[in-house]
Amino acid sequence: MTESIATAAAATAAIEVDGITYSYGDLQAVKGISFQVAPGEILGFLGPNGAGKSTTIKVLTGQLSPKSGSARILGLDIARDDPETQAQIGVCFEEKNLYLNMSGEENLRFYASLFGIKDADVAGALSRVGLADRAKDRVRTYSKGMRQRMMISRSFINKPKILFLDEPTDGLDPVSSAGIRSTIKEEADRGAAVLLTTHDMFEADELSDRVAFLNDGKIVALDTPENLKLKYGTRAVKVRLRDGDGVREEVLPLDGGESSARLAELAASPELLTIHTEEATLADIFIQLTGRGLEG
Amino acid sequence: MSRPVSRAAIVSAIVKKDFVEFSRDKLYIFLSLLGMIFFVLIFWFVPDTVDETITLGMTHGGDLGALVAQFEAGAEGSAEGLALEVFDSPEQMQGVIDGSLELWRADEGDARVIRDKEAGDDKPKDSHRVGVQIGIAFPEGFLIDTATGTRTTVKVYADAAVPPEIQTAMKSFVREIAYGITDNVLPVTEPAQENIILGEDRAGDQVSIREKMRPMISIMILMVEVFSLASLISGEVLNRTVVAVLATPAKIGDFLAAKTIYGTVLALAQAFIVLLAIGAFTAENWFALLVILVIASVMFTGIAMAVGAAGKDFMGTLFYAMAFVLPLMIPAFALLLPGTASAWVRVLPTYGLIQMLNGVTAYGRGIDEYLPQLGISVAWLVAIYVAGLFTLKRKVESL
Numbered sequence: 236m237t238e239s240i241a242t243a244a245a246a247t248a249a250i251e252v253d254g255i256t257y258s259y260g261d262l263q264a265v266k267g268i269s270f271q272v273a274p275g276e277i278l279g280f281l282g283p284n285g286a287g288k289s290t291t292i293k294v295l296t297g298q299l300s301p302k303s304g305s306a307r308i309l310g311l312d313i314a315r316d317d318p319e320t321q322a323q324i325g326v327c328f329e330e331k332n333l334y335l336n337m338s339g340e341e342n343l344r345f346y347a348s349l350f351g352i353k354d355a356d357v358a359g360a361l362s363r364v365g366l367a368d369r370a371k372d373r374v375r376t377y378s379k380g381m382r383q384r385m386m387i388s389r390s391f392i393n394k395p396k397i398l399f400l401d402e403p404t405d406g407l408d409p410v411s412s413a414g415i416r417s418t419i420k421e422e423a424d425r426g427a428a429v430l431l432t433t434h435d436m437f438e439a440d441e442l443s444d445r446v447a448f449l450n451d452g453k454i455v456a457l458d459t460p461e462n463l464k465l466k467y468g469t470r471a472v473k474v475r476l477r478d479g480d481g482v483r484e485e486v487l488p489l490d491g492g493e494s495s496a497r498l499a500e501l502a503a504s505p506e507l508l509t510i511h512t513e514e515a516t517l518a519d520i521f522i523q524l525t526g527r528g529l530e531g
Numbered sequence: 532m533s534r535p536v537s538r539a540a541i542v543s544a545i546v547k548k549d550f551v552e553f554s555r556d557k558l559y560i561f562l563s564l565l566g567m568i569f570f571v572l573i574f575w576f577v578p579d580t581v582d583e584t585i586t587l588g589m590t591h592g593g594d595l596g597a598l599v600a601q602f603e604a605g606a607e608g609s610a611e612g613l614a615l616e617v618f619d620s621p622e623q624m625q626g627v628i629d630g631s632l633e634l635w636r637a638d639e640g641d642a643r644v645i646r647d648k649e650a651g652d653d654k655p656k657d658s659h660r661v662g663v664q665i666g667i668a669f670p671e672g673f674l675i676d677t678a679t680g681t682r683t684t685v686k687v688y689a690d691a692a693v694p695p696e697i698q699t700a701m702k703s704f705v706r707e708i709a710y711g712i713t714d715n716v717l718p719v720t721e722p723a724q725e726n727i728i729l730g731e732d733r734a735g736d737q738v739s740i741r742e743k744m745r746p747m748i749s750i751m752i753l754m755v756e757v758f759s760l761a762s763l764i765s766g767e768v769l770n771r772t773v774v775a776v777l778a779t780p781a782k783i784g785d786f787l788a789a790k791t792i793y794g795t796v797l798a799l800a801q802a803f804i805v806l807l808a809i810g811a812f813t814a815e816n817w818f819a820l821l822v823i824l825v826i827a828s829v830m831f832t833g834i835a836m837a838v839g840a841a842g843k844d845f846m847g848t849l850f851y852a853m854a855f856v857l858p859l860m861i862p863a864f865a866l867l868l869p870g871t872a873s874a875w876v877r878v879l880p881t882y883g884l885i886q887m888l889n890g891v892t893a894y895g896r897g898i899d900e901y902l903p904q905l906g907i908s909v910a911w912l913v914a915i916y917v918a919g920l921f922t923l924k925r926k927v928e929s930l
Contacts, residue, residue, distance in 0.1 A: 296778050298930070318780035319535065326778040332771040334548070336555035348544035349779040351536025373555070389775075 248307075249274045249397055249428030250295065255304035257290050264290040266452035267304060272428040274396065277419065279443030280432040281517060286449040288432035289329055292399045295430070296326050308397055322350055325395030325427075329402050331382045335375040339366055339385055342374060343392050350393040357392075363418055364388045365411070379406045387415055391422060398422055398429045404438060416442055436517040446517060450525040460517060467523055468515025474501045475508040486513060541781045545789035546796075552763060553797070559759040566755040567805050570748045574809040577741040585697070586614045588624040588666025588688070594674040598708065616643075616661065621668035621686060628688050634661045664690045665701055677709050738893045740867065745811050746888040747863035749824070750881065752805050753831040754856045756798040757838060761848050764790060764839025764923065774930050783927055787836075787920055794832030799824055811892045819891045819898035822905075827884050830912045831856075833919030840926035862886075880911035 248271035257265040265287045272278045280288045293299040295306055297313060306313045311320045334342055340357050347355030361367050364384035369377065374385060383406050390398060403419065404412040419442055423429050433439050439446050440460050448456040448463075456463060470489040475482055485501065487494040489512075501507060515523075553559060589599065603615050616634060618624035623645060626632035633646040635658040643661075646652040668686040670676075676683040685705045689698050767773045773786060802824050806812060812820060834855050842848030862885040865876050876882060883904035890896040898905060 298774060298778070318782070321778070321780045322535070324778065326775070328771070328775060328778075330771055332775045334552060334772055335770070336552050337548070341551065345544060345548045346775075346779065349536070349541055349776065349781050351540060351780070393779075 247273060249276075249309055250278075250430060251307040251310075252291075252295070253305050255291070255294055255301040255306055257287075257294055257299055257302055264452055265294065265301075268449075268452070268454045269304075270447055270454065270457060272397075272430055274428050275423055275426050276444045277423050277429040277431055277442050279439035279446040280430065280449055281434065281436065281439045281446050281521065282432075282449030283434055287452040288449055289401055291449075292326075292401050292430065292432060296324060296399055297321065322393065323396040325390035325393060325398045327386045327390040327398075327400045327403050329405065331379075331386055333374045333382060333385055333389070336373060338371050338373055339377070339388075340370040342385065343389060346389050347392050352393060355392055360388045360392055363391070365414060380408060380411055383407055384411060384415065387418065391418075394425075396427055398427050400429060400431045402433055403431065404433075404435065412438070436521070440517050448521055448524060450521075455524050456520070463517065463520050464515050467520040469513075471513040472498060473511050473513050474498070475510075476501065476504060477506040477508055482508065536780055538782075538785055541785045542789045542792065545776065545781070545786060546793050549763060549789065549793040552766075553759065553793075556762075559762065562755055563759060563801060566752060567801060567808075570751055570805060571808045574741060574744055574748055577739075577744060579739045579741045585665070586616055586661055586663045587701075588616050588618055588628060588663040589669070590618045590621050590624050590666070591669040591673065592671030594672065595669055614661075616663055618666070621666075621688075624663070624666040624668065625688050627663050628666055628690050634663060635659065636661050664693050665697060667701060667705060742893040743867050743889065745806065745809060745892045746866060746885045747860070748805060748809060749802050749827065749888060750856075750860050750863045750885070752802050753798055753827055754852070754860070756794070756801055756828075757831050757835045757856055758849065758852045760790070760794040760797065760832060760835035761838035761842055761852055762845070763793075764836060765842040765844075765848050768840065768926055768930065769843065771930055773927055777927070783924060786927065787924060790836060790923070791829070791832055791916075791920075794835055795825070795828045798828035798831055802828065806892075813895075815895065816891045816897075819887075822898055823884060823887050823891065823908075826908050826912050827881075830880065830884075830908075830915050833912075833916035834859075836919035836923040840923045880908075880915060883908040883911070 250270075250272040252271070253269050254267045255265060255269075256263065256267050264285075268287070268291065270278065280291065282288050290299065294301050295308065295313060300314070308320050309323055311317055313320070334345070337345070339361055343357045343360055344355065347353075347357070358367060358370065361370050364387055366381060366384055366388065369381065374382060377385060383404070387400075387403055390400065398419075400419065404415050407415060416438065419429060419431070423444075429442075431439070431442060443460060445457065445459050446463060447454045456467075458466070472487045472489060472494075474485045474487065476485065477483075487498050487501075502510065589595075591599070599615065599617060616627075618627070623632065627634045627645070631647075631649070633648060634643065635646055635655045636643045637655070638657050638659060644652075644655045644658065646654065666688040668688065670683055670685065673683055673685070675681075687698065687701050687705065689701070767776075776786060777783060803821075806820065806824070835852075838848060838851040838855055841851045859879060859881040862876055862879055862882040865873075866885060866889055883901075886904050887898065887901045887908070890901055891898065
């Protein structure tokens, strides 16, 4: 995409951020970032630790007040601290801030009551994240992964129009991660605007309609994963050939005419084993743009 | 979309959650129950009687028989409770006063036994032990020596715990006897004496240590509650669960209101149960007592908020709770000790509360007799509560 999503985001943005900044003392964590997220869109915030991802979420969820700039949630300025706006937000925090001496069911019922929901489908919410059979157990007895799934479940309890997910699959095994990603997609399909922060490039690539690269408090690139790869990646073909008893590889760039003849020659070779297109990853592009890795 | 939720519903939900959390924490349940049972037991174990009788020991060479008989007759008719025990020797009297010997008197009749515990003497049956705090040893020939102007020495033995005023009185007593024997009368007209007791005359009806313990027990219970609430708050702060709460329609004011209600109800309930169990409530004083307990509960909730905001772990919370609450217990301790409290004790926030608690529970006074203390206590309550609220608010906002 998807030009249509970007256009829609600007036109009917669920989240609208315009030049916000935030500082911790002398350290400027967020340096004037702007973006929009449309209803039903997943915007991936990709960046290493300290890039400003979590601070941006804290500003947008009202935990911090921006030093400058403005942000609107569902058309309302966040500076108003309107409970009506808060009622439409679901947040999955990076830290597992659950009540450990209460059961999973009690945790969800408590949060539902803060939203004024008396008949919350707690069993369904726990079932979505695979915790139905542990509903009555105290959260203290949950594993790290189970607590993370509980966090996700809690963020969905009020069927929010805006979802802020801070490292939602942190600490999960691959199977659980896949399940959570599927649930996040379901929420977006329901119409929720999702702001997803992660330093997992595969997760961002798989889930996000658009991706924002954050580095040192600034957005250095914002587009769909496809467009970013097209814009910054190098298209190439990797050919693997039998070479005596071993295997030899040859990478041929697709941009530029000189590779065509060589590719045709190799394709006709009896030694040919495989031909694969090579595509830049988001991590490659991030390094290319910032000179640093995502894990830093 | 859910309907807008009222502030009352949010506060109620947080309070309910706090009670669920409290009920799940075995440590605080244990501490609260243990504290309540322990203090109630201590209260009922402490004697409820006040022994106002001062027993005076005496030895003489046999020449003071008439004086002793006169003294004993006077002591029996005295409401002040002065008793006399005559010993065979100064050494025996000294032993009874310092505790190396025991004086036992039969419950019925005049029989008495001097028991040497270390020598293996049996404890006499149907007897009660008599404590002698002070004794006068008149030397042999005291009567004749005094009458003839020969200088003689009278020894006064006093237990270390006997106040100096009583020791001085005994010296005067000896001097008076000497004057009497020599027929030396002071060249003055003895003035008539009229004793006027200001306030309630409690002679023969002294307030016992047990009754004086009620304010201290109340403060002790509130201290346990401070620790409990502070731990709950510090848990919310350290685990950042409050951050999740504030990412909903709940506002920081709702959170603070919920903690105030929870802390006050918890403190009030515990103090109420304990005071009920130690017989503090009467048909006349229940309203006054409730007013005092509400003031104390809110005051200690304010302290718990400050402690909860400052505590970083179990030990830290315990330390801050002790640091804040121990000074506030001093007025209650001062009440148990004889004498007047130092001036600095009177400026402690709990001084007025303790005075009111003591007056209402031990002397049956009304709250209207303590209006200055009530005013000062309310002022302290506002100051402490606002300080606690502000400290916790700042802490939560900084998360």
